[in-house]
Amino acid sequence: MPRPTLTVLLPLTLLLGACTQTDASTTTPVWQDEFNASSLDTSKWGYQTGNGFMAGSDYVTGWGNNELEYYTDRASNVRVEGGNLVITARKEKFTGPAGTTTGTFDWTSGRVRTAGKFSRTYGRFEIRAKFPKGRGLWPAIWMLPEEPSPYASWAANGELDIAEGWGSKPTELAQTIHYGGVWPNNVYSGATVNFPNEGTMDQWHTYAVEWTPGKIQWFIDGKMTSEKTQWWSAKNNPPSSDADLNAWPAPFDRPFYLLLNLAVGGNFDGNPDATTPTEAQMLVDYVRVYGMQNETASAGPRPDMTYPWTPKPARPALADGNLVYNGSFDLPDTDPLVKTDTTSLPGVTTSKFWTLFTGGGEATLSNDATQGNALKVDVTNPGNVNYAVQVRQDGLNMESGGKYEVSFDTWAQTARPMMIKVGGGPDRGYAAYSGEQTVQIGTTKARQTLTFDMKATTDAAARLEFNLGNAGTGPVWIDNVVVKRVGNAAGARPPAADGNLLYNAAFTQNATATAPGITGVPGTAYWSTWSSVPERLSTSVSGGVVTLNVTNVDSANNWHVQLNQTDVPLTAGKSYTLTFKGKATDAREVAVVIGENGGSYARYLDKTAALTGTEQTFTYTFTATTTNPAAQFQILGAVGTPGSSYGLSFRDFRLVQNP
Secondary structure (H helix, E strand, C coil): CCCCCCCCCCCHHHHHHHCCCCCHHHEEEEEEECCCCCCCCCCCCEECCECEEEECCEEEEHHHCCCCEEECCCCCCEEEECCEEEEEEEEEEEEECCCCCCEEEEEEECEEECCCCCCECCEEEEEEEECCCCCCEEEEEEEEECCCCCCCCCCCCCEEEEEEECCCCCCEEEEEEEEECCCCCEEEEEEEEECHHHCCCCCEEEEEEEEECCEEEEEECCEEEEEECCCCEECCCCCCCHHHECCCCCCCCCCEEEEEEEEECCCCCCCCCCCCCCEEEEEEEEEEEEEEHHHHCCCCCCCCCCCCCCCCCCCCCCCCCCCCCCCCCCCCCCCCCCCCCCCCCCCCCCCCCCEEEECCCEEEEEEEHHHCCEEEEEEEECCCCHHHEEEEEEEEEECCCEEEEEEEEEEECCCEEEEEEEECCHHHCCCECCCCEEEEECCCCEEEEEEEECCCCCEEEEEEEEECCCCCCEEEEEEEEEEEEEEECCCCCCCCCCCCCCCCCCCCECCCCCCCCCCCCCCECCCEEEECCHHHEEEEEECCEEEEEECCCCCCCHHHEEEEEEEEEECCCCEEEEEEEEEECCCEEEEEEEECCCCCCCEEEEEEEEECCCCEEEEEEEECCCCEEEEEEEEECCCCCCCCCEEEEEEEEEEEECC
């Protein structure tokens, strides 16, 4: 599209101010908004409204991040006042209009962008802004590619995040780029930085990026805080051929537009709590864009970099086959296995090879000498997500085709759950090779054991995670951790005798050791249920019909209740048809999903079923985009008025590969 030109020259003082980061001869004013009018300049900015977006024929709620807010174009959420753009998040009941965004939401906020009005390749993008603080608040200044992009879709076509703030961590800021393959094969890299001079996000700061061919630099208040010179773009991850890897410096060589928004809740900072203000404002003083003389320079050759598919040296197993080093938390720092860069836990002696990650939670760690030096994790703030408090070990060599056993001793002061996962890191999209397996911890020491088949590509840098967030406070003990290969993975399970890829579709088989079912519910072998609040869901089977009774409905997320079957084999490029019969106690729309079990939770089938009080037959046809011998079938419960209840009944599930 044609690039707009600046019709009003910037004052000399502004140009001189810009020279504190870049030489005056290298910057040229291109575009600006000083927000000095009485309302938003809609020749420069457009509103985005709603609680999600269309992805093909499907609607993605929560903007793909489980966000809670509904963006509006009301002055109460977006206005220009006192020389500032004011974006206000409010805790209030708001009902969206009929259509894909229908529903009642607990928060409203604002999101504006320059898409279709201004976009640019390269330059200096400078924004002076003031962010609010408070758990669950997520202010963001970022950039996306102007459509259409030659690099398919997100994130192969790129995303550049100038500044993202965690409301619960006001001294820190995220500066990130997203790239790689098309979702879910995307990756990201960036930096978490501190504000200069012990600053915080609720003060005025000048945020900037200088984007030139092959280099992106981030600045806060004139100080360069991070830099990126390596990224890539491809249709697939890994690329199917050399031609599939887009030419360097793709995707950051095309026009991008600007976005300003204040999100609430979701995956970034968790959901608000009682400490979060019920009204919060993100203020923007100005947005200024400059051209740079060196933006016309060559990006040079593609830099040497490590790709997700690049083989990594494998860390050998210990003599007993254990892939976990220092599983008993008693390895001395002088041990020959310990290197200068070996990680350790904060404040914990003899904790080499372990790492603590807190994503909005807090915990105090120590060795408990009274318990054989076991690791004691005293959770003081559980956060809002299970990874809010995460103890993990990286560097496990997980070989494709292997069967693995994870075992460990654990107990807690108060009985509670803990989510265990063996999976990939950021360059593997945080894939869950083991699935996300929840164990119930009692108050006495007990051995926990779980097994899984490694069906993904070999990963020499896999990680074992103990996720203790979002499950209450208090001490948890972990000791004698072992992960070892115990055999070969089973092949993809064959179809049932009638060709059905879903086992026990008639709900007549009881659970066994090799075919677990829903706890306490006869006839549910191979099936499982899940609820974010277990006491809100009860399940029964009668006459081949499975019924899910749900109380105290979640008003925002349909995944709060699930009916699942895993290990469903799918083959890339093959067509499949799913049918079932279903009804509800009243009109309810549920999600029907077939996709990856863990990791990015990629969905091959992502549709809805409008249930009524009268039983209906539902039919869906889809093509598998990848070969997955262990896909997951899911019915995700309905949203509705908080506190309300409903029942869902299903029978005759059938999934077959088409001729």
